[in-house]
Amino acid sequence: MSDLQLRHVGTPPAAQRVLVIGAHPDDPEFFCAGAIARWIAAGTIVHYVVVTSGDKGIPEDWTDPRPFVTVRENEQLAAAEELGVQGVTFLRLPDGEVFDTLDLRAQLTGEIRRFRPDIVLTHDPLTRLYRQHPDHRAVGAAALAAAFPASRLATFFPEQREAGLEPHTVRVALLFGTDRPDTFIDIAPVFERKLAALRRHTSQASAFPGGLETRVRMRAREAGAPAGLELAEAFLWVDLE
Numbered sequence: 001m002s003d004l005q006l007r008h009v010g011t012p013p014a015a016q017r018v019l020v021i022g023a024h025p026d027d028p029e030f031f032c033a034g035a036i037a038r039w040i041a042a043g044t045i046v047h048y049v050v051v052t053s054g055d056k057g058i059p060e061d062w063t064d065p066r067p068f069v070t071v072r073e074n075e076q077l078a079a080a081e082e083l084g085v086q087g088v089t090f091l092r093l094p095d096g097e098v099f100d101t102l103d104l105r106a107q108l109t110g111e112i113r114r115f116r117p118d119i120v121l122t123h124d125p126l127t128r129l130y131r132q133h134p135d136h137r138a139v140g141a142a143a144l145a146a147a148f149p150a151s152r153l154a155t156f157f158p159e160q161r162e163a164g165l166e167p168h169t170v171r172v173a174l175l176f177g178t179d180r181p182d183t184f185i186d187i188a189p190v191f192e193r194k195l196a197a198l199r200r201h202t203s204q205a206s207a208f209p210g211g212l213e214t215r216v217r218m219r220a221r222e223a224g225a226p227a228g229l230e231l232a233e234a235f236l237w238v239d240l241e
């Protein structure tokens with residue numbers, strides 16, 4: 001990549017509270033479990049908001065009689081627990097039908113005002129990696145709109161203040177699934193933790209043809225190469241202050 005810029009390389013940037021906003025169960029682990037593990041090891045409190053409960057991702061050979069949404073939410077909770085994440089909020093929008101609506105922005109603004117993160121991690125809504133789930137673009141766009149400027153201005157969704165949610169300023173957004181990475185987190189020390197968390201998404205094993213470890217290791221190698229890291233997760237840094 002000729003226009004590569006290195007904004008931040010190595011350990012995750014210092015933060016007291018990090019909010020991960022993903023479209024589906026397993027997006028937080030797939031895109032950033034390594035960074036999350038390193039943040040938690042450093043004492044950072046991490047919380048997830050998962051917008052859909054992945055109800056379209058049913059494997060062909062699925063015979064489990066339990067409602068699929070319950071299975072995926074339980075898998076997401078187990079993966080989060082594996083990493084030491086404080087909690088998961090499920091918004092339960094229909095999988096595959098997410099749009100960047102005012103209502104979704106309001107819900108995400110409320111979550112930001114409730115948790116009060118320094119850093120928000122979400123999907124890059126403008127990536128030109130076109131083989132991209134449309135929910136990822138929609139969630140990234142709505143999350144960024146919530147992080148800036150909605151959550152900081154009391155004039156956005158004023159009913160939230162009446163409910164006790166004060167405005168909050170997010171310092172930085174880190175966007176995953178980006179085609180313009182400038183922030184590279186070294187995940188070599190926690191790579192096994194990332195695999196362990198991903199393995200908790202048992203129903204999604206078929207999403208990793210060739211085996212989960214092989215696929216995830218290949219992705220982490222590719223992500224780290226521009227920054228000279230063996231295994232990395234890559235993000236685009238967005239200053240919001």
Ligand SMILES: [Zn+2]
Nearest residue numbers: 023024027133
């Ligand atoms: Zn997804």
